[in-house]
Amino acid sequence: MKADKDKTLRKLKTVKGQIDGLIKMVESDRYCIDISNQLMASISILKNVNTDVLSSHLEHCVYHAVENGSKDDGIEKIEEIEQIIKKLSK
DSSP states (O other), X not given: OOSOHHHHHHHHHHHHHHHHHHHHXXXXXXXXXXXXHHHHHHHHHHHHHHHHHHHHIIIIIIHHHHHHSOXXXXXXXXXXXXXXXXXXXX
């Protein structure tokens, strides 16, 4: 992975802590809106991490495949990104 590993891990550990907190909130029958707000915060961080990872993939892996790999390597990397875009669009 070419994304900033420390930054990515820090964000994922933050989400892990939020998920642990969410579990406790549900177990203790906390107010639904409070739970929903925490869920949205976790989702936002995960989307942000995914954006960082995909940007890094484009900047490094796809660029490298197009510039230095075979034509098939470049096409394969572009098709991978197209599939991810389709998933994100749903």
